[in-house]
Every structure is written in structure tokens, then in C-alpha cells.
Amino acid sequence: MDKDSFFEMVISSVCFLFMVVFAIEPAAGLDDCPESRCGDYGSVIRFPFRIKGIHPEHCGYPGFELSCTQMNDTLLELPLSVNLLVKNIDYKLQLIQAYDQHNCLWRQIHSLSLSASPFYFQGQGVIPHGYTLFNCSPAERDSLYEYDLISCLSSPAYKVYAVTPYTKIREWPLSFCSKIYNTQEVPLYRLEDNISLVWSKPLCQHCEAKGRKCRLKNNSTNYETECIGNQKGSSSTLVATGIILGSFLIVLVVIGVLYRVYVSYQLREENQERIEKFLEDYKALKPTRYSYADIKKITNRFNEKLGEGAYGTVFKGWISKEILVAVKILNTSKGNGEEFINEVGAMGRIHHVNVVRFVGFCADGFRRALVYEFLPNGSVQNFICSPDNNKDFLGWEKLQEIALGIAKGIEYLHHGCDQRILHFDIKPHNVLLDYNLTPKICDFGLAKLCSKDLSVVSMTAARGTIGYIAPEVFSRNFGQVSYKADVYSFGMLLLEMIGGRKNIDVTVENVNHVYYPEWIYNLLEEREDLRIQTEDEGDPQIATKLAIVGLWCIQWHPVDRPSMKIVVQMLEGEQDKLTIPPNPFSPTSPTQKNACLPARHTIQDLEVIHE
Template identity: 70%
Template sequence: MTLLIFFTGVKEKILIAGVILGFFVLVFVIIILHRVYRSNESKRDNIVRIEKFLEDYKALKPSRYSYNDIKKLTNHFKDKLGQGGYGTVYKGKLSNEVLVAIKILNDSKGNGEEFINEVGTIGRIHHVNVVRLVGFCADGVKRALIYEFLPNESLEKFIFSTSIKTHSLGWEKLQEIAIGIAKGIEYLHQGCDQRILHFDIKPHNILLDENFNPKISDFGLAKLCSKDQSAVSMTVARGTMGYIAPEVLSRNFGNASYKSDVYSFGMLLLEMVGGRKNIDVTVETNQAYFPEWVYNQLDQGEDVHIRIEEEGDIKIAKKLTIVGLWCIQWYPIDRPSMKVVVQMLEREGDNLTIPPNPFASIGSTGGNIRRRKRSLQQELTIISE
């Protein structure tokens, strides 16, 4: 009897020990399986993350798309962003997080030169102040250009629109934008294998990202030349009225070159200061031509009273004005390079030298020169609007 009780106690202890051991084994197995599951889940997450990165990375490299692809990317042209002389721009989406602006070129406009210029120039360069070409479409007569999407649209919207306070960006931000544009143009002139002449620098072609960083766009009128080439040839004038350098309109003023972009940038700077197109008449200046009025103000030691709200803004406005006036000197040889322009814009203080009067008599009065230029602009074919 005692022996039976002994064996019964032993069996119970063995059973209890087995249950305890089994519990720990089960816990151990669960832990191992959990770790394996977490490891596999982590690997799966890594794979998904890498695949997503590669998908987005592929989307950021210029690629060729069919017209059917363009329809899908734009959701059948649902979200229209704008329209110009050469085509209509729609908002599109590549992969998961890459938004794009897709420009559908007009079938009947031009001979394909704009398309070739865009893909041939912007498609192979990368700079923080130059818009990125994501892809393109050449499907029969259907052509499209796919750019990175920039949510704040163009600089023109902020300096010309009557519905938005002209300098709502603030003078410090306007100065940053001016420096960014200048660095972008300098890169086109000096940072590429071949010099890229834009020939259509204007507020409409300066796009702003989510942080209002400027990016130069629209290379449809661009020309390439070697860096040691001092001039380029062209059969007709190219650019937009009000920004075209004198030498582009008439060889009497010299040859078209990278200095022609400098002139256009100078006109853009003066429009940023004035908050309107240079040729617009205002009561404030009582002048039809703002650049001449603002030069006379500086030459006479007067302040440039253009929407200045804080004392520190006066120095910025004056600096932008002086640099702009240096850039619009009538003859190309008198204009600074974009490298020098960047240095002038980044200089602290307001100790820049006022340039010679670009509207002074050069064999005739400044007004006659200006009228002659306007007459040439009306007579010649202007490629871009």
C-alpha cells in the first residue's frame, strides 16, 4: 500500500513536471515563432520599402511613355493646371508619391523644335534651381513633357496678380528667389558640358516649389553652344516682348550670346522690385517705362519707394534694383556675367555702384532708342508669348 502511494506521488510529480516543462517549451516555441514571424515581417517590409523606392526612383528618371500612359497618369486629363501658346498642362501622378505636371504639346504648333529642345537640354541636367524633366511622350503626332510638380506655380502669380499682395513673400524671400534664379542661369551658362542659352527668362517661366525655391522652366527656345563660343546665330528673334535683349532684335547692338539671358534676368529683377510688368503705366511712377523711372530715382539720390514696409527692406530693394540695371545695359559687353550677378546679389549691405544710365543718349535720345526697340519688337516674329 505504501509502495503504491509512493508510485502514485511520483507519477503526479512527473506529470506536473511534464506540464511545466511543456508549458515552457510551448512558450519558447511561441517566442521563437514570434521572432521568426517578426523577422519575416521585417524582411517583407524591407522588400516593400525597397520596391517602393525603386518605383519612385524610376519615376524620377526621364522615361518614355505612350499616349495611353499619359491618359492614365492624368486620370484622362481631369485636373487642368494651365494653358499656353504651345500646349496645356495637367496634374498627374506617378507611382505612389510622385506628383507631376504634364504638358500636352499642341499637334499643329511648331515643327517639334520645342520638344527636341526640352528633352535635349533639360533632360540631361540636374540643378536645384532648374525644373526636373521626369519623362516624355512621343507617340506619333502626340507629344508631351512630364515635369516634377511644383505646387506654388509661377513667380508671375505672386508679383503681378491683383488678388495677392505683391510682396506677400517678403523682401528677404524675394532676394532668396532672385539669388536662386541667378544661380540656375549661371549653371546653364557655366555648369554644363555645353553652354545652354535659355532665351525666355521671365516670371512666368520661374516655378516655385513648396518652400518657394525657384526653378527655371520652359526650355523650348533654348540653344546650345560651346563655352568658348562668344555668339550664337539665329534666323528670327526669340523670346517674349519686354524681356528680349536689344542684340536679339538687331545686330547693330552686338551678337546674341549668354549675355542676352543676363538682360532678360535684369528685366525680371526690376519687375520683382516694381511688382508689375515694366511697360505698365502707373500713377506711382507717372512713367510708361518703370526701369527708366527707377534709374532716375537712384541717380538723383531718391529712395525707391516701392511697397517698403520695414527699414531693412530698403537695402534689399535698392540692391535688386541696381543689379537689375547693371543687367539691362544696352550693349552686351557692358553687362556682368551671371557669376558676377550672383556675387552682387549675395553681397551684404547697399554699397553697390550705380551703373551707367542704360537710357542715356547713344546717338539719339533714350526715348528714341526705346521707341526704336519697340518698333523692332512689333515688326519681328516673336516666337514665344
């Protein structure tokens, strides 16, 4: 999506929102259930009534359902199948007038029962009673009973009379009559064809009296009602103004969200294009590129997890039954793809016994993964323990072999590739061991590449792991950043391997403890042994040699540290040919000379390589 398309989308969204706002604004504060009627002349239908099939259920009160007939009459359905047509509804008096569509209410009055209805007869205070209907043959005296005659039920052959309980039966010629049925109780004066019903619940008279409408409260479970609509124009203006301002704020928020989405999308697109361009240039190195489906198949859908770090999670996988691999799924929510380019770019140039073998990679859309050889013994961190721990301690000969292998791997990165590779994250977790405990350097996510004839790199931010980061990476007062930063990290790793403890611990309970590397230096300076358990006569010499090399590597100023080529020579040489380095914990102490180290030179002579 380009910038023009984005802004077209924003403008369209804004126009749509304003159309919605102005469409809704005239109805602000009014009920969302419109008034309706059956036909052109029927009564107006609104809450508490609703027309079935036209109004949703929340527009009416339970028991107040009406229907429209084919003739557009309004039909009121009462219990026991009594159907009446609505003549008029008075919402202020809460009264509904109804009549029988055949003008003979008495046909249905015997079935009428309001006990299950919200309505009751108008004039409920009048004493109600039922009627008894009689079918009588014409007689000479039938004119005496015309007041009780029900014409709509009568015919020339017989007449039907409604007799009250108060009628004197002896005045009736029972020999000429037969009982039809008894009716339900109705008010005494209700003998005409129209019937008036009233309701008391819901009570909406107070709303109607104020010119407002009544409706059910939102989210009410007890059928509570409320008045809606505004009495004064000023209130309506305030509501409309509030809606417009609120809508405008919503539009601004939507624009902000869309812009952030757009920027995020553009950054991801740019990062993806950068990675794809890098991979296109990288084809000459013949790497194996896997799809994300291949990665899922190799890892058996990420079935076995080996570990997790800041930039991704590592899973165990199988290229075939014989070839095991470790697959690192990168976390795309962190960084901008730089760690992916760093690792692929660096690993494609490396072929060394002490560097983990790079098998391939995945760059499928925004999904990225790195595939390495699988090393069964995990990292060096698993084997760092106190020499007093006979169970897990590898022995001084093996520790020296591991230290030498790591040094050779770093020396290869600095001098053996076409371009110098600075790792910037040398630590026990990033050195893996194969079946024979041969060390292999891994995790090049923070690595930087530079020309071999230039030594210093510029950095915009510190990188690495606390406890292994060289001082100059934090502060240029110690010098400029160069490959000597890896030398410092290796020295800290080496000292940690000797004593089986962390080189940094800044917790409160340990602030009074002596810094471990400084403790080692004090022992060496006083020509004491390292107070470690040994089983062989050569063990103290190995431990002392490793300690001296480690202390040389952690000198504060980069120019006082040896190169990794010199470090390899020191590890392969004899211990008695090494001298104790200057005290790295006393910045004011003079620098001592050592035949094993190159002469000091000024850091200003080195050209800065810009990122």
C-alpha cells in the same frame, strides 16, 4: 509614301476623273431617268410615268406608277382595285389608252372611281351618267334591246343589259329581269372595251412640242416640273465644253490638294524621323519614355488642367499616390518638333536645385508630351505684386532669396553643364516655386545649346517674350546674340519683382507715363529711396541692391552687362559695394567702369556659332 508612289497616285486619280468626265459627258443636259418599257413591244415609259421597281420615285409624278406583268404587259392600277392594261401612251396629247385584260371592261366599271386619280375620261365635256345593269332571261322580245346588251357578261341562260337613266322602264319586261348593280358615271358613248384617260397635271405638252423632256425640278417640294434637253446642237456643244473645262479645273484643284497633303505628310514624316533619331542618341541619358496611353493614365485622361501656352497645355498627373507631376501636351500643329527636341535635349543635361526636374517624355507617333515634377505654388508671376499689398507680398528677404535662386539657375545653365544652354525665355511665368518657395526655371522650348568656349550664336529670327527680349535679339546694331540675352531677361524680371508691375506697357493710355525701369534709375541717380513700404531697417538696402543689379543687367549693349556669375556675386554681396550703372536709357552717355564687372572687350573677337 515616297515621291514615286505619290505621283502614281496622282496619275491614277487624274485618269479616273477623266474617265468619269467622259462617261458623264454624253448624257449632259439630259434626264438621269432612262426611258423603259415592259417587253419589246410595250409603250415607251417616261416621265410623268415610272415603272415601279425599275425607276426611282423622282423619275415619276405621284399617281403615275405603272407595273410590268409576268407576260410583259404594262399594268395601270386605278383606285378601288381596278387594273387595266396599257395599250398606248400619247405624251403630246397627255392621253393613255387602256383595256381590260379579259376583254370585259364592264366587269370593273362598277368599281371604277377617278376622284382620287390624276386621270379623267376623255371628252369630259360630254354629259356623263351611270348605268344600271339588269340580268334578264331570254324572251320573245329581247331582240329589241340588243343595242344595250353586254355580251361579255351574258350567257346562253341569261343576258345582261346596261340601262341608262333615260330608258323608259315601261318598255322593259321587268318580269323577266333582275337588277344587278349601278355603275359609276362614265361618258355616254363609252361602251366598248377600250377606255381613254387624259391628265392635266403635270403639264408637259409644251416640253414634248419642243422635242424636250419633262421632269421634276431638283429640290422642289411642290412637285414643280421643268423641261430638259437641248433644242440645238450649239447649246449641247457649249454645255459639253463647259463640263470638260470645269472638270479640268476640278482635276487641277484635286492635284493641288493632293500635293499639299503629300508635302505636309512628308514634312511630318521627316520631323518624326528627326525626333526619333534624336531620341535614339538620347538613350544614354536614361530618360523615362512614356506611351500616349501612359500619359492618359497619368493625367486621368487630362482631367485637371494647370495652364495653357503657345506650344501646349499643361495637366496635373500622378506617377503614384506620392509623386505628382505636371504633363505638358505639345501642340503638334505649331513648329516642326524643334521645341520638343530643344526641351528634351536641354532638360536631360540639367540637374540643379533651381531648375525644374525632368521626369520623362512621350513621343508616340505624332503625339508628344513632356513630364516634369509638380510644383504646387505655381509661377513667380503669382507672387509679383506691389510691396504695398501686405496680403500677397512675400517680403524683401524672400524676394532676394528667390532672385538669387533664379540667378544661380541661369548661371548653372551658362557654365555648369557640358554644353552652355541659352534659355531665351526668362520671365516670371517660366520660374516655378516649390513647397518652400524655392525657384525653379522651366520651359526650355526656345533654348539653344552651344559650346562653352564660344559665346555668340547666330539666329534667323527673334525668340522670346516681348518686354524681356534683349535689344540685340531684335537688332544687331546693339551687338551679337549671346548668353547675355538671358542676363537682360533676368534684369527685367528682377525689376518687375521689385515694383510689382510690368516693365512694358505700350497701350495708348500709358504712352505718356514714365517707363518703370527708367523711373527706378532716376530715383537711384538722385539718391532717393525707391518709395516703397518697408517694415524692417534692412528692406531699403535689399530693394536698392535688387534695383542696381537689375539695371546693370538691362544695359543696351551686351558687353556692358555682367555675366550671371558676377550677378550672383552682386546679389550675395553688400549693397554699399555696388555702384549705379550707366544710364541704360541714354545710348549716348559714356560707359562707366565698375570693379565688379569685367573689362569691356570687343564683340568682334567672338566666333559665331551657326544653327
